[in-house]
Amino acid sequence: MNWEAVVFWAMATLVLVPAFAIVFSRNIVHMAFWLLGTLMGVSGLYLLLGADFLGMTQIFVYIGGINVLLLFGIMLTRSEPVYVRRLAKRPKLAPGLIIGAFTAFTLVSALLGAGWRNVPGEPTETAGILGAFLLSEYILPFEIISVLLLVVLIGAAYIARRGSREGAE
Amino acid sequence: MGNMLTDIGLGHYLIVSGILFTLGLVVVMTRRNAIGVLMGLEMLLNAAGINFVAFNRFSAPERLDGQIFVIFIIILAAAEAATALALVLNIFHRISSIHVDEARAMKG
Numbered sequence: 299m300n301w302e303a304v305v306f307w308a309m310a311t312l313v314l315v316p317a318f319a320i321v322f323s324r325n326i327v328h329m330a331f332w333l334l335g336t337l338m339g340v341s342g343l344y345l346l347l348g349a350d351f352l353g354m355t356q357i358f359v360y361i362g363g364i365n366v367l368l369l370f371g372i373m374l375t376r377s378e379p380v381y382v383r384r385l386a387k388r389p390k391l392a393p394g395l396i397i398g399a400f401t402a403f404t405l406v407s408a409l410l411g412a413g414w415r416n417v418p419g420e421p422t423e424t425a426g427i428l429g430a431f432l433l434s435e436y437i438l439p440f441e442i443i444s445v446l447l448l449v450v451l452i453g454a455a456y457i458a459r460r461g462s463r464e465g466a467e
Numbered sequence: 468m469g470n471m472l473t474d475i476g477l478g479h480y481l482i483v484s485g486i487l488f489t490l491g492l493v494v495v496m497t498r499r500n501a502i503g504v505l506m507g508l509e510m511l512l513n514a515a516g517i518n519f520v521a522f523n524r525f526s527a528p529e530r531l532d533g534q535i536f537v538i539f540i541i542i543l544a545a546a547e548a549a550t551a552l553a554l555v556l557n558i559f560h561r562i563s564s565i566h567v568d569e570a571r572a573m574k575g
Contacts, residue, residue: 303473310483317490317510326500333506336487340513343480347524349534352541356516359541364509364548371502371552375559394497398489405485409478416477419528427531428538436535443542450546458553 305346312339321391330368337361348421351428480521488514501555501565505548512544 316335323329337360345353432440491510498504516537523533559565562572 300473303475306475306479307472310479313483314486314490317487320506320510321490321493321497326503329503329506333509336510337513340487340517343483343517344520344537347480347520349520349523349537352516352520352534352537355538355541359545360509360513363545367548367552368502368506371505371555374556375502375565391493391497394493397496398493401492402486402489405488406482409481409485414477414522415526417528418476418525421524424531424534428534431531431535432538439539443539446546447542450549454549454553457550458556 302346305342309339309342309346312336312342314339326372327369330365330372333368334361334365337365348419349424351425477521477525480517480525484514484517484521487517499566499568501558501567501570502552504567505551505555508547509544512540516540 313336316332316339319332320329320336323332337356341353341356341360344350344356487510491507491514494507494510495504496507498507519533519537519540523531527533555565558570562569564570
């Protein structure tokens with residue numbers, strides 16, 4: 299077994315086992331920590347595919363940013379002690395799992411039957427090329443998304459203010 | 468069979484991402500907690516990202532357009548998480564719950 303296959307199967311396990319655990323977990327905090335595993339596995343897959351800059355960005359933004367944000371959200375919206383809240387009520391999984399099985403079957407059969415071009419390219423250095431792309435060909439989306447981030451920054455701070463629309467109701 | 472195990476091709480990545488997408492979809496459909504739904508969304512976006520990078524590597528390795536798209540996906544996911552959490556906090560202050568079934572003030 300070559301090293302690529304070993305790393306691939308390790309990363310696929312790291313992605314999918316926590317993902318299954320998220321589906322069957324009843325505790326929202328456990329879900330957030332399982333999500334950490336999935337995100338790290340995806341980052342590993344990016345690195346394995348030769349996307350070194352993306353793998354690192356994934357770790358910084360998802361694990362350092364989004365997951366911490368989710369944990370803060372859980373912490374700030376918890377009104378009762380963790381163990382009281384709806385531990386008895388399992389989420390109704392059956393309809394979701396049926397639809398999920400159907401989706402998985404459709405996706406996998408479509409993907410396997412398609413016959414894509416399947417020749418791995420040589421991994422290159424990516425950070426410099428991506429930077430040049432962002433400042434030449436993709437300059438317009440780059441600028442638009444920077445404005446979007448500014449809007450999100452201001453908008454999120456405004457929306458999350460406590461009682462910002464107290465009189466409206 | 469040993470061939471499938473050791474020769475990692477495009478299909479392997481696509482299947483991993485397909486399963487991840489499906490699980491994310493199941494999470495989005497079955498959770499009643501708004502933050503749980505958000506986590507499902509993150510899984511969906513990650514599955515899409517794996518697809519972009521895998522196709523970039525195996526089908527069009529001459530350019531890195533797929534990776535650019537994943538950068539935009541990551542930025543949009545961060546923006547979406549921030550906005551959605553702000554909304555969740557606001558809903559929590561109004562109705563003291565973040566269960567998606569209970570925010571029904573606008574239900575017709």
